[in-house]
Amino acid sequence: MTVLGGIGFTAPWLLLALTALPILWLLLRAVPPAPIRRRFPGVALLLGLKDDETVSDRTPWWLLLLRMLAVAAIIVGLAGPVLNPEAEQTEGNGPLLFVLDGTWAGATRWPQQQEAISAQLTRAARQDRTVAFLTLTRPEAPVFQAADVWQNRLAGLAPAPWQPNAEMIAQAQAAVADIGAFDTLWFSDTLAYDGRDDLLATFEDRGTVEAYQTAINVLAIAPATYADGAVQLRVLRAAPGPEREVIIQALGRDPAGNGRTLASAPATFAEGETEAETAIVLPSELRARITRFDIAGQRSAGASTLTDDGLRRREVALISSRENREALELLSPLHYIEQALAPTADLIDGSLSDVLPANPDVIVLADVATLAEAEAAPLTEWIEGGGMLVRFAGPRIAASDISRRDEDPLMPVRLREGGRSVGGAMSWGEPKALAPFSQGSPFFGLTVPDDVTVTAQVVAQPDPTLAERSIAALTDGTPLVTRKTVGQGQIVLFHVTATAEWSSLPLSGLFVEMMERLATSSSAATADADAMEGTTWTPQRTLNGFGLLEDAGTLPGVDGAALISAPTGPALQPGLYASGDRRMARNVLTPDTVLTPASWPARIPVRGLAVAPEQPIAGWLLSLAVLILLADVVASLALSGRLLGRSNATAAALLALLLLPAPADAQSDADDLALTATSELVLAHVITGDPQVDEIALAGLTGLSDTLFFRTSVEPATPLGVDLETDELAFFPILYWPVTTSQPTPSSEAYAKLNAYLRSGGLILFDTRDADTARFGASSPNGRKLQALAAPLDIPALEPVPADHVLTRTFYLLQDFPGRHNSRDVWVEASDPAAEEVEGMPFRDLNDGVTPVVIGGNDWASAWAVNSGGGPLLPVGRGFSGERQREIAYRFGVNLVMHVLTGNYKSDQVHVPALLDRLGQ
16 A cells, blocks of 8 residues: 555555646647527528638636546546555565464453454455464464455454463464464464463564554452452452552342342552452352352453352251250250351251261361261361361360370360369469450451450360461460361361350350351362362353353363363363362462563564554545536536526436435334334234244234234234344334344344343243254254343243243133144243242232243244235144144233233232133132
8 A cells, every 4th residue: 555645545556647637638628618509590691601710619617627626536536545544564475474362361352453453454455465363372273365365254263261371382383384484463462471482483483573462451350269257359460550440240140040240349459569459248148149250341251250169158067965955945055056157058967977978068066075986087088178177165075085195186286184164273263355366367357245255165285386276365365266277178176165154155246257257268278189189070161261151062071180280271161160069160360370461572563453444535536526527517518508408407307306315214114113013012023034934923923913803802913023223122012033043143232122121021932943853952053042142131030831820821721832843841930939829729829920031942933824815824733633733822822912911910819710610610
C-alpha cells in the first residue's frame, strides 16, 4: 500500500490516469453543446444559404469542471483509497508465520488480539504473502496458505486454559525445523514461561520477528483456602504498579438452583506490590453453595478458581464414653457439641467401627480414654489420610494412665497424673480465665468472653514441642487446647470436658465458634502427591480459556499424584475431578504460582494491539462520480433547452424519485407485528434458519391453533415465526423452539430478552425432536445443542413431569405427552419439596404459577402439523394407534396452552369436587 497525503492506495498506479485530465479538458472544450431548436417561419428564406465561417459556442467552464471531477473521482476510486492506512512496518514478500501464545492470560483481551491479527492478515493479503499459524499451547506443524483463507478461520481460534510447557516448546521448535526462511509476528499474552528465549532464537534464525502484546496487566486468583473462620483469597498481578482495587465475586447456586453472586469482597494491591489478599466470612450453609470465585471484569480461566470439598458442609462423627440418659440430656457428653455443630455440619452417630467406613471429616471422642487395637489402627490410618480427631478430656481420661510416660499416638501431648482443679492437690486459688488466642492458632480473631472460666483440667507434661502444639491457653499459660499433625490429618485435645462440669466454655458462644472452625478446617492441609498415589480421578467439568465450565466429555481419568503435581495441559485440563464421593478442583494457578511479565530483547520491535480501523472510501468516491454524472446530464439538458419538455419532464421526475431514499419500513414492520400479536392470541415459534424445520413448526402451530379454536373458548390467530434478535417476545404467551444442530447461538441481547420473557410469565417449549433415538440429555447432537442454547437462560431446577402436575389436568386428564414420538421424558420446573398431599385433594398443590420451560424430544409440531386443506401433514405411527397418539398430542398442546393462560387455576381446592366427579370417585 502506498500512502499519499495520509490516504493509502491499494492500486496507486491508477493515479497516473489523473495526468490525462488536461487532455480531456481540451477535448471537451472542443465539443459544443447541442443547439436549441426553435421553429420560426422566416427561416425558410435562409434555406440554401451557406456560411463560409462556422463558429461554434464553447462548453461552459463549470460544466467542464463538473465532468473533470467525475472522471477524477472514478480514477481515485479505482485506485483503492483507504483512510487511516496502517503504516508498513516490516518489508518482505516471503512466508509469514503468526505465532500465538494462546493462553488464558490473553483471554480477556482476545477480541482485541483477533482484530490486530485480522489487520495483519489484510496487510499480508495486499502483499500477496502466504501465511501460517502456530499456537504454542497446541503446537501443530504450520501450513502456509493464502491470507484470505486464514481470515475465514480466525473466528475458530480460542485460548487454552494453560501455558506452554517444555514439551510444547520442543514440539513447536520441531514443527518449524524443516521450514525455510519466513518472518514471524508473535502475539504474546504478556507472561513469561520456560523455553521462550530458545524459541525466539529459532524464529530469528528464519527471518525478522515482531512482537505484539497488550500493556494491560494480567490478573489471576489463587485457589481459595479456609482459615480463621473465613475463606482466604489471594489475587496476583504480573507486574507491579500503582494501587489498585479489584472485586472478588463468590458465585454459586441459590436455593432454587439458579446461578447467583452470593458474596463479594474487595482486594487492594498496594503500590508496587503484585499480591493482594482478602477474606470473605460466610455462614457455612452459604459457603457450601459456592462453586467458584471470579475477579470481576476479567474473562479468563486464570481469573477464576473453582471450589471443591474444601468448602462443603462437613460430616462430623460423635462418639462418647457413655450413652445419653433420658431426662439428663444436659449431662450428656455430646449435648453441647451437637448444639454447636448442628447448624454447620452433618452429624453422624454410631460406634467407631461404624463411622470410619463413612469417612467423615471429623471424629469427636468425648472422654474416651482407651481404644482397642482393632479401633486404634484404622483410626490412625484415617487420620493420616487427612481426617481430624477432636478429643475432650473428662474423668475417665484423668483417671487413666493414657499418654503418661510415653506420648500416645492418638494424643497430641503427654499428660500429668491427676489433673488440676480448684481446691485439688494441684489447686488454683480461683477459676482461671482464657488468654487471647495467638496468631498461629485456628481460633485467632475470636473474642474471649470474660465469663468463660475453667475450674478443672488435665494438664500437659512440659515438653520442647508443647509451646508450638498449644493453640489455646489459660491466663497463667497452661495449655487448654493442644494439637499435632499426623500425616495429612490432625489430632486436637480439649483439656476440659465437653460438658459444663470442668468449665463454663461449653455454655458460651465461643465454644460454638471454636467447634465450627475446627470442623471447617478439617481438610486445611494441602493434599500430598504421595498420599494420592494410586488413585484415579475422573474429569467431570473442565474450564476453557475464557473461564467457562464445559462438559469433560470422554477425557480419560487422571492419576491422583499427577492431579496434584503435574502441570496443566491437554492431558490434565483445569476443572473438577471426582473419585468416588470425593471432588477435587484443579485450577489454573497453584498455591505457589508466581506471574512473571514477559520481557523482550531490545532488538525485537514490540507493538500494541490497538488497531486504527482502516476505512476504504472507494465506494464513496464512485458513488460521488455517479451523482456528478447525473448532475451533468441534468445540466446538459438544461443548456440544450430539453429539460422542460413534456417527455423530459416526466423522465426527470422519475429520476428524482429513483434518487430519493427508500422509506424505512422496519418501524412499520415492528408495528404490524405488535398489532397482530396483541389484537388476538397468537402462538409463535422460534425461527431456526432451517427452512424445513421452520415450515413444520409453523404448520404444527397452525394445527394446534385450529384445535384450540374448535374445542375451547380460546380463538388463536394465525401463528407467527419470531426472530430472537429483532422481534419483541412479550406479545406471545408461548414460544415453540425446535432445536437443530445448525441453528446459530443467540446474541447476548437476545438472551436478555429471553430471560425477561421467562421471568414475566412466558413459557418456552424446547423440542429436541429426537425422542425416537435418544433420551433427554447430552446423548444426542440435538441434546448437546440444547444444553449450549439454554446455558445462559435463567432456568430453574427441572424434574420429569410428576403424575399429579397441573399440566396433566388443565383441560384434559393426561398421563402421557406424546408427539410424533412417544417418550415419557418431558421435563418441567421442579416442584417444592415441601409439597405434600392433603386429605380430600387428589393432587398436590404443585408449581404455584406457570413453569417457564417444558423440555422434551417428542417432535410435537410434526404431530400437530396440518396442510393447506386442514389434513395431517406428516404420519404418526400406524393405523388407529397412530391416530390415537396424534389425538393425545393435540390434547397435550391444548393442556399446555391452557396451562400458560390459566396458571395454577386447576390446583385450586375449589375444583376438587368437580375433579373427583370426573375421576369417578
